[in-house]
Amino acid sequence: MIVVIKKNQEKTQVDNLINWIKGLGLGVHISEGENSTIVGLVGDTSKVDIDLVRTLDIVENVTRVQEPYKNVNRKFHPQDSVIDVGGHKFGGGHFQIIAGPCSIESEKQIIDVADAVKRAGATLLRGGAFKPRTSPYSFQGMGVDGLKLLKKAKAETGMPIVTEIMSEEHIDDFEGVDVMQVGARNMQNFDLLKKLGKLKTPILLKRGIAATVEEWLMSAEYIMSEGNPNVILCERGIRTYETYTRNTLDLSAIPVLRERTHLPVIVDPSHALGISRFVKPMSLAAVGAGADGLIIEVHNDPPHALCDGAQSLRPDQFADVVGCVSKMLPVVDKELD
Amino acid sequence: MIVVIKKNQEKTQVDNLINWIKGLGLGVHISEGENSTIVGLVGDTSKVDIDLVRTLDIVENVTRVQEPYKNVNRKFHPQDSVIDVGGHKFGGGHFQIIAGPCSIESEKQIIDVADAVKRAGATLLRGGAFKPRTSPYSFQGMGVDGLKLLKKAKAETGMPIVTEIMSEEHIDDFEGVDVMQVGARNMQNFDLLKKLGKLKTPILLKRGIAATVEEWLMSAEYIMSEGNPNVILCERGIRTYETYTRNTLDLSAIPVLRERTHLPVIVDPSHALGISRFVKPMSLAAVGAGADGLIIEVHNDPPHALCDGAQSLRPDQFADVVGCVSKMLPVVDKELD
């Protein structure tokens, strides 16, 4: 970390700062310039509160040279992490497609969709039991009963299952779930992250709706620093001024993350855009950008038909996406397995 | 809610939608136009998932006429809510100033600051015991021990106390806390909101870092719909592209909220900007915009001096802010008490 001190500051103020830095166990390298004094911090600066230092009156500017994250940092772990979920691998050239309904509604529904997406090429099954909803009056999911149905679908199809956890209170109920998803709204629910860090179950960590790449990596660091190395990142769109799509899918985050971290990164084109007819082009775009997988909503309920056109695809539409994705994967040296 | 159907759609698709709406217990008023069919929904539409309807292929457009919130809605509660905290009132022309340190560090520190801010005119005391931090390596607060010290400061000074709760696990420890604060990162931690809705303790609900006014009101609705009517909203800056200040304080939210809700709204200029020398102008701006109170960070530790210039004010600077605010209040027909 480099701290630039304004010129003509009181010596005691500057000394106070330097002593505080030393008190954190860091070395200090001072270089007096004509217009300012440059203080270099030597050692592990991840515990220095950069926002605090930046706002001191005597400070002109602060620059972090070291990243504030360690476990997730590619510098200290140059190879891709490969996370195995029931024999399906995330990262390291492997590509996975997670698919299933937005909400689990009944045993028949989840098993039918599971069969359909498996036939179409999905490798893992998703389904929502606990649903975070903006309104208290919206359907909040089947809860624990939904989890049971999802586990039945796993038993029937052999597909590993992915579902969202909203509260540390439910951790015991998630026994048997293969990937526990942390939703965008909980990306900085630090108490929950710490608890999940004590497990070994892979965690699918969605990006917060206005989270920077660095904040997102810091949330992954919360999980890893507690001992769980199995974190999969999931880009799902960020909030911008544009309202034509629900969110703006930030695909540039993928090559950026590739440099910063060894963790796998997948993309959720269904939630990002909220419109099923955009799922196909954005899935192909995600492959082009270098994603390690996709998570796609698929429903299986043509008679009710309501969801036609919403963010969920029909199984035949989903099969078409899988087909095109498969054709693209060789160009980016990846393999669906 | 008004749903505009595209022209030349299949009748079965349109009928499916209409039957689904009726199945929700709503009436339907259909008006066939030249270029589109307009479907008006009659009844309580708060349970209709507008995002779902908007994404249907047959739908051109959806407009909500009724707001999706009820308990917080000024339409159904035209008078300002006045929330009494130990004799200090929020809303209805009353103005409160909450002040105290960012973190509770020791008994002496919190009691000294409490004395100082009380003398300067603060009406409630704040202090952080549980601290949400982006990095797992940053100081996470004194926790339960901090709460105990804060309660001592309350006993000594008679000031009601305000502090943040991060997890439903700690609710019992907050016995004796006068206002429980929900931080920006937990604004959509719905499990926590529901638990707090079962209490009667006033809740200070900070706006999420990229929350719309509507999402914020829906989170307040979560609390109120469980039975707790005592919600105070707190604007603390939103995330924008501009990086000169930490966040962009959205003061226009105040007159907007004033029309939409009967709940009191206060402003946190310390966190919004992250720079103490901007606290004074933005406090005065908040008064001008019509806020019902302020929450300001004040520290009391000149020998260590580190925080000079950071987001916390010294007691004398804080007294100057209180003085100017007091002069402005009569212009907006408010009273500090």
Added chain:
Amino acid sequence: MIVVIKKNQEKTQVDNLINWIKGLGLGVHISEGENSTIVGLVGDTSKVDIDLVRTLDIVENVTRVQEPYKNVNRKFHPQDSVIDVGGHKFGGGHFQIIAGPCSIESEKQIIDVADAVKRAGATLLRGGAFKPRTSPYSFQGMGVDGLKLLKKAKAETGMPIVTEIMSEEHIDDFEGVDVMQVGARNMQNFDLLKKLGKLKTPILLKRGIAATVEEWLMSAEYIMSEGNPNVILCERGIRTYETYTRNTLDLSAIPVLRERTHLPVIVDPSHALGISRFVKPMSLAAVGAGADGLIIEVHNDPPHALCDGAQSLRPDQFADVVGCVSKMLPVVDKELD
């Protein structure tokens, strides 16, 4: 357009509004509801100022059913527009790659780069003569002299040329330029757009840095409404809160535009991200999302080496991008020609 009137409004106010609408030559269809009155506007509503109506005190809500643009609207021109530039076609399944240096610096430089990108597969040549720079102290481009060199490179290589126009004063100097580019900062320089609308030269219209899709289409409408049908849209990244990349490339805009307009859309991954090593993944992502072409910065100056790693690619890196793009095009049914 549908205008919802609040309940219990003064009749004269409502009548004033209705008469004003009729005065614009529009029909009115009124439907009285329990809680509000719905006014449907019949006819060409593109001249109604929706912002004005929305802000009237008596109005609860306004929804536009018709889009405010006509010439660019796919509804009135269902087939893709195909724009021919010296035998190279944009749109309708054709794919073009425009490449060249950020700035024209000398005759040798522009001709060398032109040769290099042509060999590598580029179909059009770009090069900046007039450079919009944030700072008045930065290099502003070679101006008219640069244009002359660019035309020489066209004569030598036979490649059509693309370059930015910043002011209507220079239109005459652009004689011989095949595509005139309007930069992001001038997307709403309406006087310039109107002048370009009187030409027949294809216009490459970059998206403004915080322009909505609708505003962007309205700027294209300015050009087309004056008589020039040859508009190519170019996504180049939007401004968001994220600072890891210079801008956030909004690739979802491509399928959105595909539905709204018949105009071709290309992508500029060099400016969007500002980092050359991200150009390849984001070019492939653009192909996946359905773009009709790319515009990529390439330099040819290894001895000076300064720009290594900046947003410009070396010719060999560019050739690699062209190779991978070519492999991907068949999956999306497009052809580079």
Added chain:
Amino acid sequence: MIVVIKKNQEKTQVDNLINWIKGLGLGVHISEGENSTIVGLVGDTSKVDIDLVRTLDIVENVTRVQEPYKNVNRKFHPQDSVIDVGGHKFGGGHFQIIAGPCSIESEKQIIDVADAVKRAGATLLRGGAFKPRTSPYSFQGMGVDGLKLLKKAKAETGMPIVTEIMSEEHIDDFEGVDVMQVGARNMQNFDLLKKLGKLKTPILLKRGIAATVEEWLMSAEYIMSEGNPNVILCERGIRTYETYTRNTLDLSAIPVLRERTHLPVIVDPSHALGISRFVKPMSLAAVGAGADGLIIEVHNDPPHALCDGAQSLRPDQFADVVGCVSKMLPVVDKELD
């Protein structure tokens, strides 16, 4: 400027960079560290393209210590600039209220409004002759004829006049205009800024809709560097994800600008929010934040009544705003004159 070089970079690459810096006439101060090399640039770094340096592969990080602007910089001009417009002063404790209609519509209209706002306390008159409109089908203003009517209103009332210029072609027609306004969409129309820099007429420079404070100051620098010292900045709201108000009024920009520049800063609450009933609270907020003036839309056409409730105030509502503003000014040590 401080450039941090990654460790283990090729010496020739580092030397290339250093030679390029020296070639710009700058001195270089190198300090070798354990993990990186720090290069300090000594001299006038305003001509260094920080974006270019930042994207070099060998560079870890770049920090600007000096601001990239000079003429507008408070460091080199510590006193407030005071800009005199027909005897009315902007800056230095003076406060001005500019008022008038959105568009000039007729001689009677502009003179009637001028009289009304003068009586209510406005010190300058505004009125739009050239109107930048998103749609080519919207009213584009009366143009040169509108300017003539505005000058008549000036002659009748003695009020200095403020109006927007959209194109360098019209500069001659603006003879007699006291303040030439550059709108948000033209904030980076650099050709226009350079032309206005050759005049002495005060320029009211509105902030671009997504402009950073630094970009805005750089646009002011374009004007000042050509010789015109009379620039007044105008905050008018920025684009964010929030849609309850048209834009988000960024009042924190005022204290930020106060530190960075000596130029006066005023606020436009009418355009920022687009809703007249929010003009009063946001005007008072602007005073609290430290603004040097306001620009407010006022109309005078009760029989047509359409605009009631839109962004324009009636004269009596405007008089109420002026009254409350006047009461607040002494608290912030300012004076309306």
